[in-house]
Amino acid sequence: xxxxxxxxxxxxxxxxxxxxxxxxxxxxxxxxxxxxxxxxxxxxxxxxxxxxxxxxxxxxxxxxxxxxxxxxxxxxxxxxxxxxxxxxxxxxxxxxxxxxxxxxxxxxxxxxxxxxxxxxxxxxxxxxxxxxxxxxxxxxxxxxxxxxxxxxxxxxxxxxxxxxxxxxxxxxxxxxxxxxxxxxxxxxxxxxxxxxxxxxxxxxxxxxxxxxxxxxxxxxxxxxxxxxxxxxxxxxxxxxxxxxxxxxxxxxxxxxxxxxxxxxxxxxxxxxxxxxxxxxxxxxxxxxxxxxxxxxxxxxxxxxxxxxxxxxxxxxxxxxxxxxxxxxxxxxxxxxxxxxxxxxxxxxxxxxxxxxxxxxxxxxxxxxxxxxxxxxxxxxxxxxxxxxxxxxxxxxxxxxxxxxxxxxxxxxxxxxxxxxxxxxxxxxxxxxxxxxxxxxxxxxxxxxxxxxxxxxxxxxxxxxxxxxxxxxxxxxxxxxxxxxxxx
Amino acid sequence: xxxxxxxxxxxxxxxxxxxxxxxxxxxxxxxxxxxxxxxxxxxxxxxxxxxxxxxxxxxxxxxxxxxxxxxxxxxxxxxxxxxxxxxxxxxxxxx
Numbered sequence: 001x002x003x004x005x006x007x008x009x010x011x012x013x014x015x016x017x018x019x020x021x022x023x024x025x026x027x028x029x030x031x032x033x034x035x036x037x038x039x040x041x042x043x044x045x046x047x048x049x050x051x052x053x054x055x056x057x058x059x060x061x062x063x064x065x066x067x068x069x070x071x072x073x074x075x076x077x078x079x080x081x082x083x084x085x086x087x088x089x090x091x092x093x094x095x096x097x098x099x100x101x102x103x104x105x106x107x108x109x110x111x112x113x114x115x116x117x118x119x120x121x122x123x124x125x126x127x128x129x130x131x132x133x134x135x136x137x138x139x140x141x142x143x144x145x146x147x148x149x150x151x152x153x154x155x156x157x158x159x160x161x162x163x164x165x166x167x168x169x170x171x172x173x174x175x176x177x178x179x180x181x182x183x184x185x186x187x188x189x190x191x192x193x194x195x196x197x198x199x200x201x202x203x204x205x206x207x208x209x210x211x212x213x214x215x216x217x218x219x220x221x222x223x224x225x226x227x228x229x230x231x232x233x234x235x236x237x238x239x240x241x242x243x244x245x246x247x248x249x250x251x252x253x254x255x256x257x258x259x260x261x262x263x264x265x266x267x268x269x270x271x272x273x274x275x276x277x278x279x280x281x282x283x284x285x286x287x288x289x290x291x292x293x294x295x296x297x298x299x300x301x302x303x304x305x306x307x308x309x310x311x312x313x314x315x316x317x318x319x320x321x322x323x324x325x326x327x328x329x330x331x332x333x334x335x336x337x338x339x340x341x342x343x344x345x346x347x348x349x350x351x352x353x354x355x356x357x358x359x360x361x362x363x364x365x366x367x368x369x370x371x372x373x374x375x376x377x378x379x380x381x382x383x384x385x386x387x388x389x390x391x392x393x394x395x396x397x398x399x400x401x402x403x404x405x406x407x408x409x410x411x412x413x414x415x416x417x418x419x420x421x422x423x424x425x426x427x428x429x430x431x432x433x434x435x436x437x438x439x440x441x442x443x444x445x446x447x448x449x450x451x452x453x454x455x456x457x458x459x460x461x462x463x464x465x466x467x468x469x470x471x472x473x474x475x476x477x478x479x480x481x482x483x484x485x486x487x
Numbered sequence: 488x489x490x491x492x493x494x495x496x497x498x499x500x501x502x503x504x505x506x507x508x509x510x511x512x513x514x515x516x517x518x519x520x521x522x523x524x525x526x527x528x529x530x531x532x533x534x535x536x537x538x539x540x541x542x543x544x545x546x547x548x549x550x551x552x553x554x555x556x557x558x559x560x561x562x563x564x565x566x567x568x569x570x571x572x573x574x575x576x577x578x579x580x581x582x
């Protein structure tokens with residue numbers, strides 16, 4: 001019964017994505033529409049990053065092990081709102097004037113460097129794949145925990161993956177927006193249900209806090225093993241910078257599709273309030289300390305608490321909310337990967353062929369993530385790896401949004417490569433960093449290489465501007481509007 | 488008065504909650520277990536920082552609109568309308 005309800009919920013989410021929407025027939029329309037998405041549609045797309053499978057599974061797990069250190073997620077998401085307020089309207093204006101469809105277009109154009117465009121596209125696509133896998137694995141885990149059935153988990157992952165491919169290919173950004181609206185409503189409902197369950201089954205917030213404090217007061221300081229001050233400060237800085245400078249390729253379509261910069265500014269100026277919803281999974285994680293086995297895996301905590309405190313039909317609501325939290329980001333990420341590959345890496349000139357290849361890449365990316373999803377992964381660790389890698393593009397974004405670009409494309413490319421390589425070496429080499437986020441450490445070689453290469457460029461070509469004249473903004477305003485439209 | 492969105496004054500206003508968030512673990516009431524009204528002090532502090540962020544960004548937005556941003560928004564809207572009309576015309580020619 002529970003499995004059927006959940007599968008029906010997942011199918012409903014997929015149907016919402018394609019229902020009454022005309023099929024998109026051009027890559028531009030599929031990605032950014034007419035760049036006129038209104039305020040509330042843009043709101044739900046922008047809010048997408050706040051409520052994901054990480055909020056459902058990872059966060060309660062961190063609270064279960066690290067106590068209030070889990071608040072770091074609210075911290076970095078709030079900081080990202082502040083940075084996005086200043087940065088995304090500028091990215092959107094450049095995108096509208098110059099016809100960008102992807103983050104890689106922005107880098108290629110601003111630095112006048114196709115090499116940089118391709119580097120960003122390759123790095124972006126690679127780092128998004130674990131993030132896509134994370135969503136699909138998370139979905140399977142939610143269903144497995146809710147139903148207790150491994151088979152139901154596999155079925156739901158397959159059904160959800162197929163539906164994501166269908167609605168993303170069919171309707172692009174507009175289909176995604178429709179599902180995102182439903183996702184936020186069902187997720188907030190699910191979180192309220194979790195809160196009600198905890199209050200009814202374990203106790204009110206002060207009661208839970210008092211009981212947990214009696215077990216160990218460490219849960220209420222940022223000091224538990226693996227979740228200390230260093231973890232907090234470095235993770236908040238790195239993830240805040242990464243999300244704030246909009247270095248996630250899949251978050252570009254909502255920014256580029258927005259009706260105006262004012263819409264983006266107004267939305268993010270209120271969006272931080274949304275992050276307060278994350279206190280609920282953190283509270284559920286704390287309640288878990290009282291009622292779950294201490295050996296419970298972090299990712300199982302929220303649904304474990306729900307199972308202990310709620311009846312079956314309400315578990316279904318939570319599971320459907322979790323499924324939606326996976327399917328919307330999965331759709332956005334699949335779009336992000338396919339655009340980078342078909343539009344930037346392969347640079348296919350024929351529009352029809354490019355659009356078809358783009359669709360093929362959506363299916364391949366989701367298919368790969370589904371296959372990899374059979375291997376269980378630690379959700380929080382994967383997310384931090386992705387953030388650390390993509391944050392290496394933050395310095396380049398900072399240079400690119402200036403009115404005049406003052407560094408060359410090659411130095412920026414070398415800096416990004418040095419930073420990403422450092423993140424990979426630290427992560428895969430198992431190098432101990434004393435709790436310092438690898439993404440923050442990697443920013444140092446990134447900046448050193450960038451400035452050293454820029455110094456060499458200036459020595460070799462004294463007096464020569466770092467970017468070609470057509471990359472200059474004044475050139476764009478007067479001469480390029482028709483060209484931009486055609487692109 | 489500045490029409491630059493990221494003017495030093497506006498950045499300084501927005502930086503206040505950001506610093507409050509980054510250095511949360513160093514605050515005495517987070518460094519030691521502290522409770523306010525039965526809630527962990529860290530939760531209350533973070534909630535206050537989120538609200539302060541919204542307040543700071545509303546102040547920044549009003550300052551920007553008052554000091555010329557509203558006019559820039561209007562010009563951007565006009566330019567986007569022309570671009571969309573050109574886009575529709577190009578699409579029409581294609582058919």
